[in-house]
Amino acid sequence: MEHFALWLAAFLTLGIVSFLYKDNPWYKLCEAIFVGLSAGYWFVVLFWDNIYGKFWVGVFPLEEFDEAGREITAEPDYWLFVGAALGILMLMRLVPNIGWISRWPLAFIVGSTAGLYLINYFSSNMMRQVQGTIVPLFGAGYDASAYAIVGNIVVAVGTFAGLVYFFFSKEHRGVFGGTAKVGVFFLMLTFGASFGYTVMSRMSLLIGRMDFLLGDWLGMIK
Amino acid sequence: MRRQIPLFITFFVGTLLIFSVFIPPMETWGEDFTLFFDIIAVFAFFLGGGNLMRVHFNKLTRRKQDWTYSIVTLAGFFFMLVLGLLKIGNPGGIAASVTAEGSWFQTMFNDVLNPLQSTMYALLxxxxxxxxxxxxxxxxxxxxxxxxxxxxxxxxxxxxxxxxxxxxxxxxxxxxxxxxxxxxxxxxxxxxxxxxxxxxxxxxxxxxxxxxxxxxxxxxxxxxx
Amino acid sequence: MLARLPKNLPGGVSLILPFLFICFSFSPVLSQGIEAEVDTLDPAVPDSELVVAAPVTSLIASDYKYDNGEVIELSWVPSIDDQLVGGNVIGYSLYRSENDGEPTLIAELLPGVNNYTDEGLSRLSTYRYTILTLTVNHETPSTMTAPITPEREWINFDKKYLFLIALIIGGSVMFFIETARRGKKLFVRKIAGLEAVDDAVGRATEMGRPILFIPGILDMDDVQTLAGLTILGRISRIIADYDTKIFMPVSRSLVMTAGRETIKAAYQAAGRPEKYSDDMVSYVTDEQFGYVAAVDGIMVREKPATVFLLGAFFAESLILAETGNYIGAIQIAGTARPAQLPFFIAACDFTLIGEELFAASAYLSDEPKALGSLKGQDVGKALAMVIIVVGVLAITIGQAWHVDFMMSLVDTLTNIFSTK
Structure with missing residues (x-):
């Protein structure tokens, strides 16, 4: 059985890699297997995790006892019926004349996402980052090295110029345009840094698969 | 009305959650609403999964290009649904976790889905x-x-x-x-x-x-x- | 038994009682009482071999401010025998008594620890705490704290500045929306990636090939997906006008539903509802790379002339963008995930960077109100820029020349922008 699994994995691995040459029946077969199995897999996992684990157990909590044998069963959370009701409304889409009701749960989701993200993103992205940029250019005790001073200046100037680039209300011309160009310079450096940082980890993924093919499957490397 | 009610729902829920951040008794509402979302998403899967089946059944019955692969997709989809929802081949029975090690469901993940995922990722x-x-x-x-x-x-x-x-x-x-x-x-x-x-x-x-x-x-x- | 304090006492008595309580609790009688209660002493060890440590002192229980009445904070001074060198304390056991009931162990703490936050409490109960200082064979109890009930606060004043700044920026957005609604023309500079949308759709129309729209791999509970869908709304209008074919494979069922509604509305608005079909949007799988495998397949088989990648993307960003590049499609991408932006920049023709993704739908919209919101956004940026300049200069000058005024300004700014 283990042997079969190994060969199957190798078959699937090579099938996916074959896409790099061109689209072909082998890849199409792997793709079909991948889509079918994974769609089923995720539905099952979500069903047991969310419908059973979160909804059912939330409404009808399982009996639990602590080490001393005292009952510590959670209180039933009947609010979860709201979630289930919205879920059922979603299915109204399948009923021809009242399909529009399915917009209610959609509206609920959009409203809650917008409400939750608004303050959370504002707090973590805007407030915290602005606060983090307020650092002394010459170090805490006027004792920073030239290396650190240049670094601090770069962080302050770069953040400022980057924000100028994102400004929508003013054309990028004159001094403003020049500053925006400095902003672009910093953004490109940032993207380059992220790019370079990721390349190695991507290579290690390939090495992992090569290790499987040449080691686990073919036994060419130990 | 068909648009007014959803617009009101969005406005009401959105405003409520913005203020909930500043009102301690409402602080956990965001988490509760996320829980509602998780439940709705599973119901919505009936629409998504239904669509997947419809697309591939259509391909199959109308003998569209590459229809044979649709058989594989549908077979794989139903196979996983049956294995997972009924917990067939799960050593711990219906009470055990669906992803318990040794279950047929999890074995399918380990032996088939995992190599596919890893290789697709490695293409990077x-x-x-x-x-x-x-x-x-x-x-x-x-x-x-x-x-x-x-x-x-x-x-x-x-x-x-x-x-x-x-x-x-x-x-x-x-x-x-x-x-x-x-x-x-x-x-x-x-x-x-x-x-x-x-x-x-x-x-x-x-x-x-x-x-x-x-x-x-x-x-x-x-x-x- | 544990010593119990009556709940309502006259002022003078209530001042004296804690003092008496502290003195009394150090007496062997009460110590033995607590020890007996929590079964701590090992009778097999002779007294002469006992390693006895001093108890923790100044154990204080206080209500956690600005919560729903579920948290109590504890602080104490560790035992004087809790030393790295020459100390004999091996840890602490924290006990809690609810409504003067039996104390139960709630936490075992390492030496050196001097505070604990007790969560998940009820505001209908009163709580008292004690700590046992542990040595290898002995446990020394501290005094018991006075009874405390966690209190609920209705407004979190810790977040007053967050509220204030959010109000300023939210207010600016509202102000400019209202200004635009009244008909005032607002200027917004050109954004290259969005200027290219018309051409990209036109190209697909001319070539008679479809447009592929990929809204990322997250669900409707991610704001980037919502941004992608709002842009889809604008693009669909152009597509409906040009009568171009669009295909949108998705990895989430809810996105499928919302995507269909979006495209359908655009066709309706363009006066061509009969041209709309549910087949334009189809669900593939929730699995990240399964979805990518399928979309890659669609790309090489259908050869779309234009590919939009707008939403939340992870590692799959480059696989999709490179495949799109390989088939020669014009690609317009956008995401708010900084780690994926470099890959879009390298592989796509136009990339909407972070904020531009959220601004795109407003920019493409023919509604002045939407455009007004972008102005409000700029007020936020201007505020951030001013604070950065003022803050950096103030802290630099303040520290270099010890200017107190500057340092207090920095403290104020840091305090305002700190988020608890």
């Missing part, structure tokens, strides 16, 4: 190489900056980078590639990241407000229903 190595090549060929200033920074960081993370600039005197050690890479990550990279992140924070505020106020409402469809 080839795509990173081709993207780098394209960036290398680009002749504008922005692409050059991106490439130089990427190259320094890449070298800085390998022993080769150290080897290349080992001759640089200690007093100029900042110019040694590994140190330069650290400096780029900690200074200009940080500045760029900050500008992007602050912008995103403000962008989210503005877009969320447009959604809550009903200025963005295309996702709700047309009035005819």
């Amino acid at each position: 190595a080839f795509f990173v190489a081709s993207a780098s090549y394209r960036a290398f060929r680009a002749k504008n200033r922005e692409a050059t900056i991106l490439l130089v920074a990427a190259f320094i960081i890449l070298l800085g993370r390998t022993p080769f980078g150290m080897y290349l600039t080992a001759w640089v005197p200690e007093s100029f050690s900042v110019l040694q590639i590994p140190n330069l890479a650290i400096w780029i990550m900690n200074s200009p990279n940080l500045a760029g990241q900050r500008a992007i992140i602050i912008g995103i924070g403000l962008g989210v505020v503005s877009m969320s407000m447009r959604l809550i106020l009903g200025i963005e409402r295309t996702y709700l469809g047309d009035d005819s229903g």
Whole structure:
């Protein structure tokens, strides 16, 4: 059985890699297997995790006892019926004349996402980052090295110029345009840094698969 | 009315959750609503899964191009549903976790899905190489900056980078590639990241407000229903 | 038995009682009482071999401010025998008594620890705490804290500045929306990636090939997906006008539903509802790379002339963008995930960077109100820029020349922008 699994994995691995040459029946077969199995897999996992684990157990909590044998069963959370009701409304889409009701749960989701993200993103992205940029250019005790001073200046100037680039209300011309160009310079450096940082980890993924093919499957490397 | 009610729901729920952050008794409402979302998403899967079946059944019955692969997709989908929902081949029976080690369901994940996922992910190595090549060929200033920074960081993370600039005197050690890479990550990279992140924070505020106020409402469809 | 304090006492008595309580609790009688209660002493060890440590002192229980009445904070001074060198304390056991009931162990703490946050409490109960200082064979109890009930606060004043700044920026967005609604023309500079949308759709129309729209791999509970869908709304209008074919494979069922509503509305608005079909949007799989495998397949088989990648993307960003590049499609991408932006920049023709993704739908919209919101966004940026300049200069000058005024300004700014 283990042997079969190994060969199957190798078959699937090579099938996916074959896409790099061109689209072909082998890849199409792997793709079909991948889509079918994974769609089923995720539905099952979500069903047991969310419908059973979160909804059912939330409404009808399982009996639990602590080490001393005292009952510590959670209180039933009947609010979860709201979630289930919205879920059922979603299915109204399948009923021809009242399909529009399915917009209610959609509206609920959009409203809650917008409400939750608004303050959370504002707090973590805007407030915290602005606060983090307020650092002394010459170090805490006027004792920073030239290396650190240049670094601090770069962080302050770069953040400022980057924000100028994102400004929508003013054309990028004159001094403003020049500053925006400095902003672009910093953004490109940032993207380059992220790019370079990721390349190695991507290579290690390939090495992992090569290790499987040449080691686990073919036994060419130990 | 068909649009007014959803618009009101969005406004009401959105406003409620904004204020919930500042009102301690309502602080957990965000988590509760996320729980509702998780439940709704599973119900919605009946629509998604239904669509998947419909598309492939259509392909199959109308003998469209590549219809034979639709048989594989449908078979795989139903197979996993039956294995997982009924917990067939699960050593712990119906009471055990569906992903318990040794269950047929989890074995399918380990032996079939896992190699597929890993290989698809590993393809990135080839795509990173081709993207780098394209960036290398680009002749504008922005692409050059991106490439130089990427190259320094890449070298800085390998022993080769150290080897290349080992001759640089200690007093100029900042110019040694590994140190330069650290400096780029900690200074200009940080500045760029900050500008992007602050912008995103403000962008989210503005877009969320447009959604809550009903200025963005295309996702709700047309009035005819 | 544990010593119990009556609940309502006259002022003078209530001042004296804690003092008496502290003195009394150090007496062997009460110590033995607590020890007996929690069964701590090992009778097999002779007294002469006992390693006895001093108890923790100043154990204080206080209500956690600005919560729903579920948290109590505890602080104490560790035992004087809790030393790295020459100390004999091996840890602490924290006990809690609810409504003067039996104390139960709630936490075992390492030496050196001097605070604990007790969460998940009820505001209908009163709580008292004690700590046992542990040595290898002995446990020394501290005094018991006075009874405390966690209190609920209705407004979190810790977040007053967050509220204030959010109000300023939210207010600016509202102000400019209202200004635009009244008909005032607002200027917004050109954004290259969005200027290209018309051409990209036109190209697909001319070539008679479809447009592929990929809204990322997250669900409707991610704001980037919502941004992608709002842009889809604008693009669909152009597509409906040009009568171009669009295909949108998705990895989430809810996105499928919302995507269909969006495109359908655009066709309706363009006066061509009969041209719309549910087949334009189809669900593939929730699995990240399964979805990518399928979309890659679609790309090489259908050869779309234009690919939009707008939403939340992870590692798959480059696989999709490179495949799109390989088939020669014009690609317009956008995401708010900084780690994926470099790959889009390298592989796509136009990239909407972070904030531009959220601004795109407003920019493409023919509604002045939407455009007004972008102005409000700029007020936020201007505020951030001013604070950065003022803050950096103030802290630099303040520290270099010890200017108190500057330092207090920095403290104020840091305090305002700190988020608890």
